[in-house]
Amino acid sequence: MDLLEYQAKELFREMGIPVLPSQRIDRPRDLKGLELPYPIVLKSQVYMGGRGRVGGVRFAENTIDAVAAAQTIFNLPIMGEYPKVLLAEAKYDVQQELYLAVALNRSIRRPVLLGSLKGGIDVRAAIDEMKYVVVDQEFSPFFARRLMLKMGLQGALINSVSAIVEKMYRLFLDNDLDLVEINPLGVSPTGEVMALDGKVTVNDDALARHPALAALNPKAPADPLHALDKLTPQTARSPEVVSTLNSDGQIGILCNGAGLTMATMDLVCQSGGKPANFLDIGSETHYSCMPDILGERLENGLEAIAQNKQVRVVLINLVSGTVSCEQIADAIVRFLQHQSRKVRSISEAREDGLVSRVARNPQLVVRLVGSHLAEAKERLSTTQALIIDDLEIAVSQAVSFTKQTKKPT
C-alpha cells in the first residue's frame, strides 16, 4: 500500500527526519487560515509519480495566488487521478538535491540502501548515478556510511546524510515497508538537509499488523480473497474481486492458485480465445483454508464472474488435494440452481418472455483434478455444465463455444 506524500512526511517527522513546516489543504478556502509564511509551495497529493512535470506543483506568493493555484491543482488529474488533498509547504532554498531510498531486493533477499547525487525530478539522471549497499547482516550505521562514500559525499555531509539513511532504515524495519524513498533530499547552502518529497510503500502482507498505517488508506485494494469471502450470492459484484482483462473477451476463467490461473489463461489465449476476466479462488497454502471455504468461494466467484454480461463461457479449472471433486460439483450445482431461479423471476416479471434462461446463463466448462471425480460427473450430468477430464480439450471446447454464433443450450 502506498502512502501519500503528506502521510509519508508525518512518519518522517515522527522518526526525526527533517521536513519543512507544512499544512494539509482539503479545499481551496483552507488557504485563508494558512499558518505558514509566504512564499509557499502547493503540491498535489496523488499516488501517481511525475506530478511536477505536468503542473501538480505550484508556487504562490500570497493568499489570492494560492487559492487560484489550489483550484487549478484540485482540477488537474495526474495520470487520471484527481487529488483529494493538497500539501502547502514552506519554500526551501537548495544548493544540491540527493536521491535516497531503502528497498527490499527480492533476488538477493536483503534490504538495499540506494543513493544518488543526482536527485530531483529527472529520475533517469538519478538512476544513472545510483549507488547501492546491500544490508546483508544486521543493520548498523556503517552500512549507511558505506553508501555515503560510494556516492562520493565528503566532509560534514557524510554524517548528516548517513543519519537520514539510518532513520529511513529504522522506518523501513519498524513498519514493514517495501520502499521508503526521499527524492529529493535538499541540501541548503549552509549544509542543512531536508526531506522535500517522500514515498513510502507498506508491504501488503504486513499491513494487518500496522493498523495505524492501514487506516491511512481505507480504500487500498484489500486482499481480493477477503472480499470474495464477504460476498453472498445476493451481493456479488464483480469489479472488486474479479480481474477484468478484455472488454471484448467472452471467456471467464476461474481456477484455484495463481500459477494454475496463469497457465490456464495462457492456454485459452494460445487456443485463440479471449478471456474477459479471471478469478483465482485461492491456493491451499492459506493457513485458515478449510475445505468448505473453497466451495463457498467457488459459488461466490461464479456469481461474480457471471455479473459481466460479456461472459458467454466460464472455464473452471480446479486442482485440489484437500477438497473432493464431489464437493466442488455440489457448489457448481448450487450456483446453477440459484442462477435459474434468478432468471425465472425475471421472466415471470416480464410476461413477454423476452428474457429467457438460455439467453442469460453462461455455459460452464468444468475441468477437475482430485478425488471422487466419478461422483462429481454424476452430479453434473443433469446440469448444463460440461465436464471434461483433459485440460486442453476443455480449453478448446470453451473457446469453440465463443465462436458459435448461437449460444449452446
Place this chain on the structure above:
Amino acid sequence: MIFTPTSKVIVQGIMEPLGVTCAPLMKEYGTQVVAGISPGFGGQTLKGIPVFDMLEQALPLIGSVDAAVICTPPYAALDAALEAIAAGIRQVILISQGIPPLDMVHLIRKAEATETLLVGPNSPGIIVPGQILLGIHPPNLYTPGSVGLISRSGTLTYEVAWTLTQAGLGQSIGVSVGGDMIVGSSFPQWLQILDEDDRTEVIVLVGEIGGDSEEAAAHYIEEAIDKPVVAYIAGRSAPRGRRMGHAGAIIDSQIADFGPDVGSADSKVNAFKRAKIPVADRPSEIPTLVNELIKTSAQRSAG
C-alpha cells in the same frame, strides 16, 4: 536423497486449520509425524499425533527431529521457525502464505548461519513419491520415478505432476520453493540438490512471471548442472504490472530490482533458450520434451 521415509517430522501449528488438514495427510502417506506443536493445545492428540505447547517439551520424548513443517498463521511463522532452528532442526518447510518479507529476511539470515534448508513460504512443501510427504501435495497425483519437479506454485505443480504421471513419467521429487516475494530457498539450490540425487534423471522446472529466479536458474543450469532440464513458464498472457495472486508474480520495474525488463515471460523464456534449455509452450508438451531428453541422454551414454 536427504528426505527418506525414516525422517522424523514435526508439524508446528498443528491445531490451526492448515495443520489439521496437513498433518493427517502426511501421516496417511507414511511420513513419521512424531509430534505436533500448538501453544495452548498441549496434552491433546490429532489423529494419534501427540500435541505439545512447545517443541522443547516434545524433544526428550521423541529424540532428534529432521524436519519441521510450519502451518501457523503467517505472523507466527518466523517465531515457529526460530523455535525449530533453536531445537537443532535443519529442514524447515513453511506452508503458510503471507509471511511479511522482512520476517523472511530475518529468518533467511538465521538459516544461512545455521545451514538450515528453508522451503517456502506459500508452498505445498515437498513430496518424494512413495517415500515421504512434507506438506500438502495431493499424493494420488504423483507416482515414483525419475523426474525431479521444481516450481514456485502450488496447484500448478500438481497439474504438471499429474500430466507427467498420466504420461507414464514418475517423479523423484516434487518441490515448490513458494509463491511469495521473498522465499527461503532458490531454484539454483534445488537444481544442485537434484543434480546430486541418484534417483533424478531429468529435471522439470516450472516457473512463472515476476522476479528473476528463472533467469538465475537458466544461468546456473548452463554453468553447473549436468542433468537435462525442461522448463515451462506460466503467465505469458498476464497483464503487465498486475499482481497475479502470488505476491511474487508481478512484472514491475521497481528501481531496486535493477532493470525494467527482468520478470516478463519473454525475458524468462529467452534466458532458457539462450542456455539451450528446451521450453514447453504448454503443460502437455512437458512429457514430450522429457521423453526426448531421456532418449538423447541414453544415446549419449550408449555412444
